[in-house]
Amino acid sequence: MAVQLNHTIVHALNAQESGQFLADVLGLEVGTPWGPFVPVATANGVTLDFAAVPVEIVMQHYAFLVSEEEFTAAFERIRQAGITYWADPHFKRPGEINHNDGGRGVYFLDPAGHGLEIITRPYGG
Template sequence: MTARFNHTIIASLDAAATAAFTLELLEGTELPSWGPFINIGIGDGVMLQFAEPPIEFPPQHYAYLVDDAHFDRAVATIRAREQDHWADPQRTRPGEINTEHGGRGVYLLDPSGHYLELLTRPYL
């Protein structure tokens, strides 16, 4: 059997706020939560678990592949919130999206300071 990605725990300053933010942006589904985890589901049966660890954590990078219509809705949401976003991970092109790799992409920060990337075409 080929390995498939199943779930990950995303360290959060405020698990509820970060889960709600991600749920809306990714148009995910609420899943049953337990223990310290607030869980949401995204495509291919992947579960994202948000938790508040008792330690400081460095920001991570999470990239999500979305279709063109979802990308348009997400960018509209980002702009309606007047949320900072960039066309590049170095944050040198504020307020823009990119058209690299044969698709479109945008970078933003979630409420816990993690770098999120939405892209419409995979790199490979």
Template sequence: MSIELNHTIVHVKDRWAAARDVGEVLGLPEAGAYGPFAELKLDNGASLDFMDTEGEIHGQHYAFLVSEEEFDLILGRLRDDGRQWWADPFKRQPQEINHGDGGRGLYWEGPDGHWLEILTRPYGSGS
């Protein structure tokens, strides 16, 4: 038996704006409607299902494993948009990338306080 993540719900103030924001940075196709969600499909078959939420939203962390080429494209989009990113989740290394496990990684603030990360090597994969 194989167990894989299929989808996760991302609580936001504006599902379409949030899905568009994340999708544009990651270079993904536009989100589609699926029930009350703006569904952003990822290449591995999983999806982020953005859902409008009233009241306080507690930011979550979403990490995306990307290729070296995709990393460069995403970093370029962050730069072109004038966004800030960090090498670490504590915001101690602004506009830098990290080299964990022999790859590259960075963090940026997404919609509604969600903390987004891209990395080219999974944690614990060695160098």
């Protein structure tokens, strides 16, 4: 078997809130909580297990490759929810999307302060 990423734990202030936020933006479902984890599974089988932690959360970055149609739908949900978004990872181009590598991309923050990104083309692609 080839090595594959199966799951990762995402620290959150409120696991349910952060998991639901991601699921809502990406049009996914929140899975059944298991112990302290609130899972959100992606189409390629990777699960993000949100877990509330009693410490200061250090920002992490999570990028999601989506189709053009999924980007359009997710971006509309971001806009409708009034979520601040940027075209760049340094948050210097607010209210814009990027067209890197001939696709579309946008950055935004989740409730715990993690940097999330949706892109339609892999970098270097």
